[in-house]
């Protein structure tokens with residue numbers, strides 16, 4: 421397919437820029453570029469066709485089943501997009517005075533209250549731009565807490581070996597060292613190993629529940645108590661909240677702070693890099709350290725305020741605001757009944773699909789799952805040479821996005837499937853029959869699976885090179 425620069429013809433597609441209606445500003449000439457940028461010149465219709473062609477070559481939730489485990493790629497109601505597109509929200513400037521932005525402040529204020537209720541927290545910041553950014557912010561809260569008490573010895577964060585890779589990475593970024601806690605035979609935290617690991621150097625524990633193999637840890641109250649008794653705090657990675665919202669609250673499980681991924685659970689389309697939002701909530705005793713600004717209500721007006729011992733800012737301005745608008749719309753449209761129903765549907769769908777597959781595919785843990793389940797294709801690979809990668813690639817030929825592959829790392833030849841609540845029984849039945857059909861192919865014609873997909877414009881890119889040395893700029897011939 422041709423790039424925009426290759427389609428470009430000099431003088432084609434001139435744009436009309438509206439007359440300037442603000443005073444002209446002159447810049448220091450040293451700041452001006454010497455030559456005009458070489459932008460593609462292309463007509464509107466050709467531009468439209470270019471992007472339509474690109475869109476046709478990708479797979480999104482609007483194209484078909486997208487069971488990308490750990491990511492919650494669910495359908496996001498259109499009304500949430502409509503609200504986020506209202507001119508009062510999109511036309512606002514971050515430097516506007518608070519008196520002229522009362523509606524926007526109210527969105528954040530009300531969303532904070534609702535998300536605190538859902539998570540069992542007392543206060544929240546919307547600054548972090550993604551889950552990992554929220555983890556970092558939450559860990560800085562924990563750091564501030566220990567520092568304020570003069571407890572400098574607490575330098576270690578405990579992280580289960582099933583954790584998402586961002587957890588240990590964030591802990592290191594926040595200046596801690598990481599202690600990995602092994603899983604037990606049921607896929608939960610090994611309590612004896614946890615007891616042995618805690619001590620006066622424990623700053624805290626990071627945990628997601630349900631965890632990254634899709635299992636709810638029934639020992640959660642004991643886990644958080646072990647950490648608290650040792651003087652550490654408990655951080656809840658809320659990326660898997662889609663499985664429990666409206667049923668169980670991290671705050672009631674003993675967690676002191678949490679992040680949410682609004683772009684997973686609360687209706688912002690993601691994939692391809694954002695924008696996201698990873699608000700961080702905490703119990704009252706940590707609120708004084710939250711990033712600034714926060715919003716409070718004062719005589720019917722909303723005002724920015726600064727927490728007493730704030731860590732400062734972790735991002736410019738007020739966070740990815742339109743993501744918050746979508747989340748508020750999502751929560752208000754689903755309501756008190758709809759929120760728990762959504763997570764119940766997610767768990768039901770995952771168990772339905774898992775049960776259709778479990779006699780044919782090996783499950784990493786033979787138990788009821790939460791919103792996702794992990795299969796291990798180790799035996800299949802041993803018997804037929806067909807890998808998790810081959811099966812994932814073949815799914816594309818049937819209009820399905822592959823599940824998450826080779827994650828979590830503790831499961832070999834892993835495929836991690838998260839159907840989400842927004843899929844119908846018919847779609848799940850169809851997905852099951854595709855999975856079972858591929859298993860049949862693995863037994864009868866394993867060779868053809870090694871070269872799958874057979875119907876996509878790109879089949880097996882060199883993913884390492886694509887990730888490490890991507891070519892993101894057009895290279896002009898001269």
Ligand SMILES: *Cc1c(COP(=O)(O)O)cnc(C)c1O
Pocket residue numbers: 490491550551552553584586587628632657659660681696698
């Ligand atoms: C997605 C995810 C994260 C990271 O969130 P980002 O928004 O991608 O930074 C952290 N933990 C878990 C369990 C996740 O699924």
